[in-house]
Amino acid sequence: MYEYDVIVVGAGGAGLRAAIAAQEAGAEVAIVTKLHPVRSHTGAAEGGINAALREGDDWTDHAYDTMKGSDYLGDAPAVEALCKESPEEVIQLEHWGMAFSRDEDGRVSQRPFGGLSFPRTTYAGAETGHHLLHTLYEQVVKRGIEVFDEWHVLDVAVTDDDEPEERSCHGVVAYELATGDVEAFTARDGVILATGGLGQVYDHTTNAVANTGDGVAMAYRAGVPIEDMEMIQFHPTTLPSTGVLISEGVRGEGGILYNANSERLMFEHGYANNDGELASRDVVSRAELTEINEGRGIEDEYVHLDMRHLGEERILDRLENILHLAEDFEGVDGLEEPMPVKPGQHYAMGGIETNEFGETCVEGLYAIGECACASVHGANRLGGNALPELTVFGKRAGRHAAGEEMGEPKITTGKTGDYEKGTVDSPVELGEPGSGAVADGGSAAETADEVVERTLERQRDRIERLLEKDDGVQHASIRADVQKSMTRNVNVFREAGALKEALRDIREARERYSDVYVEDPSRTYNTDLIHTIETRNLLDVAETITVGALARDEFRGAHWRKEAQERRDDVWLKHTMLSWNDGSPELWYKPVVLEGEEKTYEPKVRSY
Ligand SMILES: Cc1cc2nc3c(=O)[nH]c(=O)nc-3n(C[C@H](O)[C@H](O)[C@H](O)COP(=O)(O)OP(=O)(O)OC[C@H]3O[C@@H](n4cnc5c(N)ncnc54)[C@H](O)[C@@H]3O)c2cc1C
Numbered sequence: 035m036y037e038y039d040v041i042v043v044g045a046g047g048a049g050l051r052a053a054i055a056a057q058e059a060g061a062e063v064a065i066v067t068k069l070h071p072v073r074s075h076t077g078a079a080e081g082g083i084n085a086a087l088r089e090g091d092d093w094t095d096h097a098y099d100t101m102k103g104s105d106y107l108g109d110a111p112a113v114e115a116l117c118k119e120s121p122e123e124v125i126q127l128e129h130w131g132m133a134f135s136r137d138e139d140g141r142v143s144q145r146p147f148g149g150l151s152f153p154r155t156t157y158a159g160a161e162t163g164h165h166l167l168h169t170l171y172e173q174v175v176k177r178g179i180e181v182f183d184e185w186h187v188l189d190v191a192v193t194d195d196d197e198p199e200e201r202s203c204h205g206v207v208a209y210e211l212a213t214g215d216v217e218a219f220t221a222r223d224g225v226i227l228a229t230g231g232l233g234q235v236y237d238h239t240t241n242a243v244a245n246t247g248d249g250v251a252m253a254y255r256a257g258v259p260i261e262d263m264e265m266i267q268f269h270p271t272t273l274p275s276t277g278v279l280i281s282e283g284v285r286g287e288g289g290i291l292y293n294a295n296s297e298r299l300m301f302e303h304g305y306a307n308n309d310g311e312l313a314s315r316d317v318v319s320r321a322e323l324t325e326i327n328e329g330r331g332i333e334d335e336y337v338h339l340d341m342r343h344l345g346e347e348r349i350l351d352r353l354e355n356i357l358h359l360a361e362d363f364e365g366v367d368g369l370e371e372p373m374p375v376k377p378g379q380h381y382a383m384g385g386i387e388t389n390e391f392g393e394t395c396v397e398g399l400y401a402i403g404e405c406a407c408a409s410v411h412g413a414n415r416l417g418g419n420a421l422p423e424l425t426v427f428g429k430r431a432g433r434h435a436a437g438e439e440m441g442e443p444k445i446t447t448g449k450t451g452d453y454e455k456g457t458v459d460s461p462v463e464l465g466e467p468g469s470g471a472v473a474d475g476g477s478a479a480e481t482a483d484e485v486v487e488r489t490l491e492r493q494r495d496r497i498e499r500l501l502e503k504d505d506g507v508q509h510a511s512i513r514a515d516v517q518k519s520m521t522r523n524v525n526v527f528r529e530a531g532a533l534k535e536a537l538r539d540i541r542e543a544r545e546r547y548s549d550v551y552v553e554d555p556s557r558t559y560n561t562d563l564i565h566t567i568e569t570r571n572l573l574d575v576a577e578t579i580t581v582g583a584l585a586r587d588e589f590r591g592a593h594w595r596k597e598a599q600e601r602r603d604d605v606w607l608k609h610t611m612l613s614w615n616d617g618s619p620e621l622w623y624k625p626v627v628l629e630g631e632e633k634t635y636e637p638k639v640r641s642y
Pocket residue numbers: 043044045046047048049066067068069070071074075076077078079080081082083084162163185186187188228229230231240241242244248249279380381402403404405417418419420421422424
């Protein structure tokens with residue numbers, strides 16, 4: 035049994051920044067992570083970090099762009115915190131030695147990005163995330179913060195009081211890959227989930243295989259509401275054969291999108307007459323798919339992204355990494371020919387419901403980074419707004435968990451007062467077959483030690499059962515079927531029939547999962563076991579995405595519905611919330627917070 039003040043789960047940008055902040059605030063901190071920190075997916079971020087740093091720019095403009103980009107589903111207190119504090123975080127990174135690209139005069143360079151009214155994206159070539167991650171990890175090493183890497187967290191130790199708002203979190207239980215040991219980590223003051231994205235719910239994604247939504251699934255099963263899960267970002271420029279990302283930085287530098295007729299599609303077909311290629315991501319993804327569906331795609335599958343006109347010198351200076359990706363994964367020389375691109379799953383705007391300090395409704399449980407929903411991105415994230423979210427909210431949550439006084443939050447968490455109940459027209463029963471009978475929920479103990487101990491025993495039993503069962507269904511086929519169904523049915527363009535089809539497929543997958551077994555009996559380095567556990571998380575996450583998508587019958591941001599092709603502010607200016615309720619999911623709603631510090635962001639028509 036290990037014991038610390040603050041346990042951070044995950045060592046990407048969010049987790050590392052939180053650990054540094056908690057330690058600076060005087061806490062004894064440990065990071066528990068299934069990957070080595072510098073293998074975290076933050077390292078794959080290419081394009082940059084938005085920060086209003088220069089004369090002529092202002093955080094209030096950044097906040098306006100972000101609220102507009104969110105299609106008015108962002109919560110203003112979180113959006114304003116992001117935009118106000120991002121500049122100081124960029125300066126902090128620079129002081130810690132991050133190798134930002136620079137202009138001739140020595141200032142940190144900034145480039146245009148989609149949906150921004152000012153060129154405010156700071157970057158380090160096309161490897162911004164790599165530099166960010168290494169810079170933060172150096173600080174963690176320097177401070178002697180303990181890192182348990184290749185420890186896979188299986189569950190959070192949460193009390194089982196009737197209402198989630200009365201529950202508290204006292205630690206986590208994790209499986210060590212190298213030894214097969216299952217151990218408890220007690221947190222005296224707080225557990226911070228920073229487990230990243232969930233792209234593996236889809237089969238065409240820019241996300242790594244480790245991005246399986248573990249934190250979202252664990253928090254959900256512990257009773258924490260999950261927010262706006264239908265809001266999935268599909269990035270317009272991914273390589274068709276692998277899903278590898280071609281950064282928005284290419285369009286930021288002047289890259290152009292062409293259809294099969296060599297038309298500059300964004301202008302020729304009127305998708306974004308002002309901003310063209312630099313319209314918001316949801317707009318560009320829909321434009322590309324419309325071209326493909328109407329027969330103007332190349333090989334009926336993709337469009338072209340051309341950067342040749344930028345010239346070799348500029349490409350090598352600012353986008354060299356893109357040349358390698360196009361060559362290595364698609365066999366295309368970006369200096370000589372256009373690159374094939376199509377939309378692919380990229381980012382989850384929704385996630386674990388938190389306030390602007392990263393707190394969930396369960397006392398002592400925090401969430402930050404891509405697994406969390408504060409909500410900064412609402413219905414659509416602007417490129418370059420995820421990395422500042424990691425540092426701004428990582429720092430905030432780290433300080434809060436370590437006990438710093440940070441004032442009253444303006445964003446509520448959990449069900450408050452007369453919350454609005456929702457219904458969804460699901461063709462199948464949702465949630466856990468046999469509801470509640472899983473080894474993943476809260477525990478039935480009273481004291482903190484008992485809660486941790488009970489969670490440990492449950493997870494040890496779970497691992498033993500998985501390893502001892504000697505036949506049944508393997509996770510891989512279940513995972514592949516759900517990924518295919520999600521890509522086919524819950525993609526950029528959505529309609530009720532297909533969404534219901536996905537719910538049926540998820541239900542069937544859940545039933546097959548109840549007979550899952552692990553073929554590899556090894557006690558150490560058993561990746562078959564780990565993938566089996568992750569697949570369970572994917573099932574819960576896939577269902578939340580699809581339920582949200584079916585319930586929200588409007589077109590907002592990344593969420594397009596065939597049956598209702600307009601934004602319906604009269605009904606839908608609210609967040610979709612899902613609570614697990616011991617295996618029987620409940621849909622409910624909470625209002626969007628549009629009131630900022632000095633102004634209210636009135637919803638307007640969103641055009642680019
Ligand atoms: C290809 C790509 C390019 C991008 N480019 C940009 C960009 O230029 N600008 C921008 O703003 N955003 C960008 N994004 C988005 C942004 O990079 C991510 O949202 C962000 O890095 C996520 O950081 P994180 O710390 O939340 O998660 P991650 O960096 O994914 O880290 C998650 C951590 O959680 C750990 N973990 C997960 N599950 C468990 C478990 N069960 N037990 C223990 N540990 C666990 C992992 O080991 C890992 O350390 C990009 C995303 C992608 C995919």
